[in-house]
Amino acid sequence: MTLDRRQLLKLTAVAGTLPVPGLRAEASSPVPYQPKKLYHGVAYYPELWPEADIDRDIGEMKKLGINVARMAEFAWSTMEPKQGEKISLDFFKRVMDKLHAAGIDVVLCTPTATPPIWLTHNHPQRCHKNAEGEIYIHGARQHASYEHPAVKKACFRIIKAMAKELGGHPALIAWQLDNEMKAHVAEDFSDAAVAAWHKWLEKRFGTIQQLNKAWGTHIWSQHYQRFEQVPAPLKTPFLHNASLSTAYRMFCRESVADFMVAQRNILKGYSTQPITHNDNPAFNIHHERSMRAQDFASYDAYPTAQQWGSLVFRSDLYRAAIPGRPFWLMETSTAHNGWLGNHQPPHPKGYLVAEAVSVYALGGEAFCYWLWRQQRSGAELPHSAVMSAWFKPSIGYSEVQQVGQAREQLEPLLIGTQVLTPQVAVTYSDHARAMIETEALDKREGFPKRYRGVIEHWHSVIRDLGYHREVRFEGANLSGLKLLITPAMPYVSEAFTQRIFKFVEAGGIWIAGPVTGTRGREHTVPTEAGLGLLDALAGVATRYVVPLTKTNTTGKAFGLSVPLSGWCAALEPELGTESLGVIESGVAAGETFISERKLGRGRVVVLGAQPHGEKGLALVRKMISHYAERAGVTQKFEVTPGTIVSPRMTAAGGELWLAVNMDGKGGRLQLPPRSIEAQTGQSLGHSVEIGPYQWQAINIRSK
Secondary structure (H helix, E strand, O other): OOOOHHHHHHHHHHHOOOOOOOOOOOOOOOOOOOOOOOEEEEEOOHHHOOHHHHHHHHHHHHHHOOOEEEEOOOOHHHHOOOOOOOOOOHHHHHHHHHHHHOOOEEEEEOOOOOOOHHHHOOOHHHEOEOOOOOEOOOOOOOOEOOOOHHHHHHHHHHHHHHHHHHOOOOOEEEEEOOOOOOOOOOOOOOHHHHHHHHHHHHHHHOOHHHHHHHHOOOHHHOOOOOHHHOOOOOOOOOOOOHHHHHHHHHHHHHHHHHHHHHHHHHHHOOOOOOEEOEEOOOOOOOHHHHHHHOOOOEEEOOOOHHHHHHHHHHHHHHHHHOOOOOEEEEEOOOOOOEEOOEEOOOOOOOHHHHHHHHHHHOOEEEEEEOOOEOOOOOOOOOOOOOEOOOOOEOOOHHHHHHHHHHHHHHHHHHOOOEEOOOOEEEEEOHHHHHHHHHOOOOOOOOOOOOHHHHHHHHHHHHHHOOEOEEEEEOOOOOOOOOEEEEOOOOOOOHHHHHHHHHHHHOOOEEEEOOOOOOOOOOOOOOOOOOOOHHHHHHOEEEEEEEEOOOOOOEEEEOOEEEEEEOEEEEEEEOOOEEEEEEEEEOOOOOOEEEEEEEEOOEEEEEEOOEEOHHHHHHHHHHHHHHHHHHHOOOOEOOEOOOEEEEEEEOOOOOEEEEEEEOOOOOEEEEOOOOOEEOOOOOEOOOEEEEOOOOEEEEEEOOO
């Protein structure tokens, strides 16, 4: 049954009292941070080389315009080689003294990703245990269990020592927490983790009766009498309850984020410098919750020339992660990624500059390489670097030079400007990711296998249509948006419904994509309505949900007949809701798969099935363009796909466009009248050609 306005208001008033998992507390009117310069940096490991090399390293960095070095994330054994002995940071202080004298700033990292031998060797209980019950040993990284009290105590001890001794060093401009949290490991099943899991469950549910009710545990006689009986989802003959599997993922990922907050609290006790973490959407943490530990967001990315879209996606995600603060690209390769098991092809000439300019243009404050000097030992011998192991310019050296030159050109253009707030965004949900890892969306050929792939796909469609866009976390504020697209989010919470209701009433358009709303909070099937709260908000009754893959089902909408696949919600529009897409043939023929409800000054749109193939993509493009126009989206650029545009507001209130060709094919951008080239002041015509991997800065004059 459709809820009327009074009922929706009652629902959203209640929702406003509920906590949003992972939501970062923000100031009521945060003052945007104003960068003073753009950073061009490297990961530097002086502890691996003779100390006599440091002056030579610094001299070469200066030649290339390197103005920031990141250090110490793997140096715990250098600082504390034996348990119980005094932690020595004298070496790193000497390095920081030299860098500061040369005008090179420092990002200092907590070294907790690689604990020393004495902490984990012969201590299996302190080590990570995977889902197969295998206990990891010392020798790589991320092998320790952050849940174990002895590990936590040792981590906090080294962090406190670093903060006290180096937290006020004049070279220090920021801290990095750990390194790529949970990049190599998934859920921890150690005894310490399982004990923490039971405490997490008790805090979440209060009583075991509430857990049993929420999870429906009488199925297969899973009913529990105490929290200590609830297992971690190790191997079973078949599969665990979906509620259990998703909850354990959320527990582990929230716990990692909380461990990061604990690190932050120690650092802030002794240092005033901002804190970040080199994140990546692939890592097994609660990304939104982890932002509570950070003052600015950073990410790592190693895209080949064909994967340039992932760089743009991450820039759009991490720019929105902490509003008002520019993000950093903390790691990328100078020429190619590589480790003992694989390596990528080297970048084509010009691609590294295009990467760097796109990062700066899209709101990045820093563009940094991993690494300064090629590793002479370890597991990443094939990885490219600025300098070879024998200290000669490496394959990417000349490209790094060109990035340094581009940074010098961009800095006077970008400092004092801000990326315009996009009017179009895609939702990213950590909860949705965990649910889809438990229960796959669709296994048809060509469909993204991972949640982030689904979100990145929708992002790429918006990008290639020429819209300025963003990726916002589930708990993010919706201010500035006119069109929000939320695909693949199985659970639509009360708190999210509240924000959507207010957003739509004020004139926004929300598109709920395929699978959204199909599950409850605890990964169960909704019993009040097929799509939970979404049915009421969208003014539909879901008749059933059915898989369409390999059924030759077609649907018609916006004048196009297209194949449909994936999970389909067959919708019955209620009074005041229109049917805009109908299944023509195959399974569920005659049912609605696209609905639209006017609510206040905006609209709620449900796309109940996934348009498939090239024809399906054409429908998705047409649908997005249609609703962007109806929502009044003005930030659309007539630009060829493969070239991106980032609009920025200048201090004088004008607009500066940064156009970058990312696909190496060159592109064309249509321009408003009276546009001028920002560096030369030359007047431009109605369009401008952007060469392969080239960029252009354009001042847009007001009428």
